[in-house]
Amino acid sequence: MSEVPGEDRLIAGRYRLLGPLGQGGMGIVWRARDEVLGREVAVKEVRAPSGLPASDVQRLYARLEREAWAAARVSHRNVVTVYDVATEDSRPWIVMELIRGLALSDVLDAEGPMPPQRAAHIGAEVLAALRSAHGSGVLHRDVKPGNVLIANDGRVVLTDFGIAMVEGTSALTMTGELIGSPEFLAPERALGRTPGPESDLWSLGVLLYAATEGNSPFRQNTPLNTLRAVVDEELPPPRRAGPLAPVVEALLRKDPAERLSAAEAEHRLRIVAAGGTPRTAGAGAADPHGATVTAGTTAPATPFPATSFPSPASSATSAYAPEERSRRAVAVLAVGLAVLLLAVGGIVWTLAHKGDDKNAGGSTGAPGPGPTSSAPRSAPATRVTPDADGSPGAGGAGNTGNTGTSKPPPQTVTVHLTPVRDSYEGTCPPPHTEAPAFEATITVGRTPVQVEYRWALKDGTSSDPGWQSLPFGAGDGRSKQVSHTELTYRQDTTYHGTITLEVRSPVAVTSNGVAFSVTCRTETPTDGASATAEGASAPAGD
Incomplete structure (x- = not known):
C-alpha cells in the first residue's frame, strides 16, 4: 500500500485519496474525490508483482491501461463505469464509478444461501452486463461473487471489467499461489485453451450454484485439485436451486459448445426471477423472442470465434469418457506443475507482449471489421x-480463387x-x-x-x-x-x-x-385515449 489510510494524496493533480475500500492481488481500491467535478469515485491503484524487470513492468502497465480503456467502452447499467485512466508514479490508476453497497460474497457470508428467485434476478442482471461486454469484444474472465456488487438502491453491478482479464491470466504469484478463485474457472481455461464468451457463462453458472447451495461445486483442498475437479468431476446435483437448477446445469456443461446460449439463459433467469418455471430446451437453444431471416447459407459474424473443445471420437454423447478424464487429469497436473516452475515472471512477460498483437477471440478491444469464423448459437x-x-x-472471408479477387x-x-x-x-x-x-x-x-x-x-x-x-x-x-x-x-x-x-x-x-x-395512478382530465409524450431518448450506441 503506497499510503497510510486517511492520509491525503492527490493523484494526477485531480483525484484525492480518502481511504481504502479493499485490496486484491494486484492493487488496492481507494475511495477518492474528483476535485474537478466535485464527486466521489473509486480509484484502483495497480502494482506489478515485485521482482520483474523494468521493461516488463512498463509493458504490463501499458497493457493494463489499454484494457481499462477497452472496458470503458462497455456502457451498461449493470457494469461499473470506468471514468478515467490516470498516470501517477509511472503507473496506471483506474478511476471508476463508486458503488455504495455490498459485494455478493459479503451478502452470502452474512445471510447464507439465497432463494432461487433472488439468485435468478442477480444472475439475469449479471448476464445482461456480460452480453453487453461480449458485444463490445470484452471478456470478463473473473465472474465471481466478490466482483458483483449489490448497490443500496438494489442495482446489481459487475465490476473489474478489463482489469480482470490481466489478473485472471496471471495465474501464479511469486510464491506459487493462484490469483483469484480457481473454482470459478471454466474447464477450457483450466486446460490452458483460449477462452470465449462461453467461459464467462460457466463462471456465472458456478456463481448461481454457490448463491443457492451455499458453496461452489468444485472447490477442493488445493488449487490443483480444484482445477482437476473442474475438468473431470461431475457436477454435484443442486439441492436448493428449485426451478433454477436446469439453468445452472445447462451453464455448467464441460464442453463450451454445449452450454446454454447467453440469450436463452437470460430469458430463463428472468422467468425464474418473476416466480415462474421456464420450459427447458436443448443446449444452445435459440432465443424464444428472436427471429431469423436469412438468404443463402452464410451465418452472421460474432465478436468471438467459437472455442473448440475436444471430445473423444468413440462417443458422440459422452464427451468425458473415463479414459479421457484420466488424460485430462494428467494434463491439468502437468499444466499446474509447469506453471509453478515458470512462476509469474514468464507469465507477466507474455501478458506484457501479447497486447502488441491483435488476438483472435481473446482481444479486449472491439472486434475487427472482418467476419469471424463462427456463427452464434442463439438467434436474435x-x-x-x-x-x-x-x-x-461468398459465404465468408478466405474464399479467394487462384486468380483474381473474391466477392x-x-x-x-x-x-x-x-x-x-x-x-x-x-x-x-x-x-x-x-x-x-x-x-x-x-x-x-x-x-x-x-x-x-x-x-x-x-x-x-x-x-x-x-x-x-x-x-x-x-x-x-x-x-x-x-x-x-x-x-x-x-x-x-x-x-x-x-x-x-x-x-x-x-x-x-x-x-x-x-x-x-x-x-x-393519478387521475388527470383526459379522455382516456392513448397519449404519446415527446422527448424520447437519443441513441446511446455512439
Whole structure:
C-alpha cells in the first residue's frame, strides 16, 4: 500500500485519496474525490508483482491501461463505469464509478444461501452486463461473487471489467499461489485453451450454484485439485436451486459448445426471477423472442470465434469418457506443475507482449471489421443481404480463387433487444428516469456501414417513431448499443405494450419484442385515449 489510510494524496493533480475500500492481488481500491467535478469515485491503484524487470513492468502497465480503456467502452447499467485512466508514479490508476453497497460474497457470508428467485434476478442482471461486454469484444474472465456488487438502491453491478482479464491470466504469484478463485474457472481455461464468451457463462453458472447451495461445486483442498475437479468431476446435483437448477446445469456443461446460449439463459433467469418455471430446451437453444431471416447459407459474424473443445471420437454423447478424464487429469497436473516452475515472471512477460498483437477471440478491444469464423448459437433477429448479382454471396472471408479477387461476404444485421426497466407505476406522464427503458445491441457482418433504425410499438405508436442513423466506421467494432426510454401511457389505467427495434437499411429486420407496462395512478382530465409524450431518448450506441 503506497499510503497510510486517511492520509491525503492527490493523484494526477485531480483525484484525492480518502481511504481504502479493499485490496486484491494486484492493487488496492481507494475511495477518492474528483476535485474537478466535485464527486466521489473509486480509484484502483495497480502494482506489478515485485521482482520483474523494468521493461516488463512498463509493458504490463501499458497493457493494463489499454484494457481499462477497452472496458470503458462497455456502457451498461449493470457494469461499473470506468471514468478515467490516470498516470501517477509511472503507473496506471483506474478511476471508476463508486458503488455504495455490498459485494455478493459479503451478502452470502452474512445471510447464507439465497432463494432461487433472488439468485435468478442477480444472475439475469449479471448476464445482461456480460452480453453487453461480449458485444463490445470484452471478456470478463473473473465472474465471481466478490466482483458483483449489490448497490443500496438494489442495482446489481459487475465490476473489474478489463482489469480482470490481466489478473485472471496471471495465474501464479511469486510464491506459487493462484490469483483469484480457481473454482470459478471454466474447464477450457483450466486446460490452458483460449477462452470465449462461453467461459464467462460457466463462471456465472458456478456463481448461481454457490448463491443457492451455499458453496461452489468444485472447490477442493488445493488449487490443483480444484482445477482437476473442474475438468473431470461431475457436477454435484443442486439441492436448493428449485426451478433454477436446469439453468445452472445447462451453464455448467464441460464442453463450451454445449452450454446454454447467453440469450436463452437470460430469458430463463428472468422467468425464474418473476416466480415462474421456464420450459427447458436443448443446449444452445435459440432465443424464444428472436427471429431469423436469412438468404443463402452464410451465418452472421460474432465478436468471438467459437472455442473448440475436444471430445473423444468413440462417443458422440459422452464427451468425458473415463479414459479421457484420466488424460485430462494428467494434463491439468502437468499444466499446474509447469506453471509453478515458470512462476509469474514468464507469465507477466507474455501478458506484457501479447497486447502488441491483435488476438483472435481473446482481444479486449472491439472486434475487427472482418467476419469471424463462427456463427452464434442463439438467434436474435438477423438478416443477410445477397450480393449484387442476386447470389447468396461468398459465404465468408478466405474464399479467394487462384486468380483474381473474391466477392465480399454478404452483409448481415443482427438485432437483440433487452429491457433496462420494463414497468412503471405512479403519476403520469412518467418521469424520463423511471419510465420503461430498453437497450438494443446491433451487430453487423462487416464495416463500414450505416444502419437506419427506429423504435416501434406493437400497436403502431411510439414516443420516438422517427428513423435514426447509427454509423459503423471502417475501424469500429461490429456491435453497438442504442437505448430508448418509452413515454407512451394511458391515464387512469395500465398500458401494456410490446416494443421492437426495426432496421430498414442496409437490410430490413425487426428485433425480438419486449413487453412492458405503464400504470397511471393519478387521475388527470383526459379522455382516456392513448397519449404519446415527446422527448424520447437519443441513441446511446455512439
